[in-house]
Amino acid sequence: MTSFSTLVRSFDVKPTLRALPRGYRSACWSPPASLGAAHKEAIYGALREVSTLAFGADMTPYWRDRSRDGFLDRISRFYFIHSADDRIVGWTGYHRLKLAGRACLYLDSTGVLPELQNTGIMTGLFSQFLAWEMLRSGPWGVYVSMRTENPVVYQSFYKVAGERNTHPCLTASVPPRVQEMGRQLSVWLKQSDKFEPSSLRVKGAYDNLDALYGELPTCDDENINRYFREHLRPVDAFLVLAKLSGPSTLLSIARRRLGAVLKKRHSRQGESRKKAA
Template sequence: MPAFSALVRSFNAMPTSVGLKRGYLGACWAPPARLELAHKQAIYDALRAVSSLAFGADMTLYWRDRAAGGYLDKITRFYFIHSEDDRVVGWTGYHRLKLAGRTCLYLDSTGVLPELQNTGIMTKLFGQFLLGELLRAGPYGLYVSMRTENPVVYQSFYKVAGERNIFPSLSAPVPDKVQEIGRQLAAWLNQSDKFDAPSLRVAGAYDNLDALYGELPTCDDDAINTYFRQHLRPVDAFLVLAKLSSPGTLLSIAAKRLRTPSRKHARATSPL
């Protein structure tokens, strides 16, 4: 994989830079659709390489399918994370959608290299763009959504949104409004036929991959790990929806998490 500076040097649209932790930077294209075709292909090639390292599995077919579906032409913001020594070490991005009358950010494929997982680098980036989107959304707040089978991803947003504002809940039914947002999101993902609204489960969400993880991830909450094991097969996922409405609360919880990262190793990545 080329160095980040060499990768983007000839691009027709340069990214804006976001400072993260420990000297790492986020490079943002908003939107990446303005990039020329050859430059989009260079990003897909880099994504294939870095995501295969992050997941411990060959992601070639995954990114071939995503490229064919116009991933970079549709996403609202795309980020590469790179280091001071010019390595591409992670990526993320999101779509800004209107679903059931509410602003919904769908977090698309996300990950960092194993040695940087649970270091707070991705949390710092999320905190920055979620604050901006909360301010943009106004008094109604917004929903953050993701398709994942990863308990670590769920736990991160559980800590941000709180138990009453994340779905599926470990102990309560999914409200009708959230089910409708889930239905519209599943339709947008072309997975309506695989989606069960009351559970927010997508059966066979990853059936285009032989194995999503080299080793199944776990978080440091046994109740969350058990819930995921009981309700999902290896190729299934949840459409997780977290309701956010307070920039102050978001900053407070994100800052606390950045000060005390989890010490338990887990692959905090997801193709979503």
């Protein structure tokens, strides 16, 4: 696979780079529509490669359709994640939308290589931009949404927003406003004919693929894993919507970021002590 530095060397618009946990970095284009056509095509090529490795399924048809639909021309922010040894290991991006009168960030196609799932790298990136978007949105807060069949992604929402503010909720029905937000989002996604408001399920969301994952990931909460197994087929997905608002959510995000920094510092201090000994 093409290295990150080789990929972007000739780009007419350089990304903004930021540090992530475990020595990884994010590279952001905001918006990627400003890139030249050849450079967008290079990004699509890299996305085909890394997403095929991440999902264990051929993602060529998926990215062919997304490129024809102008994915990089429509998305507000796009990120690659790369490692210290210059490998592209993940990607994500989001659109800023208004749904039922509320600000909403729709997280578009997202993934990391299998060995990096549940390591906090993607959560670290989410924490960076969610804190900024919450401050930007003001007192009303912001909803975050994503179409996913991955319990790991759902758990990331759940940990930041809490059970009561994450839908579908494992133990409660979907409120009418959130159902309407989901309905409007399904129209925007051109999948309204497949959407079930009461469950936030999109039946056949990935019917242009045999299945999005070769083997469905699992998180460390068996209740979440069971909920996904019981309600989704391999080509189905949920439209997950989570409300982020108030100082408690910002504090939760800040605590996670601080915890990652302290853990990294503690690790370095331990290595220094070993060398000194």
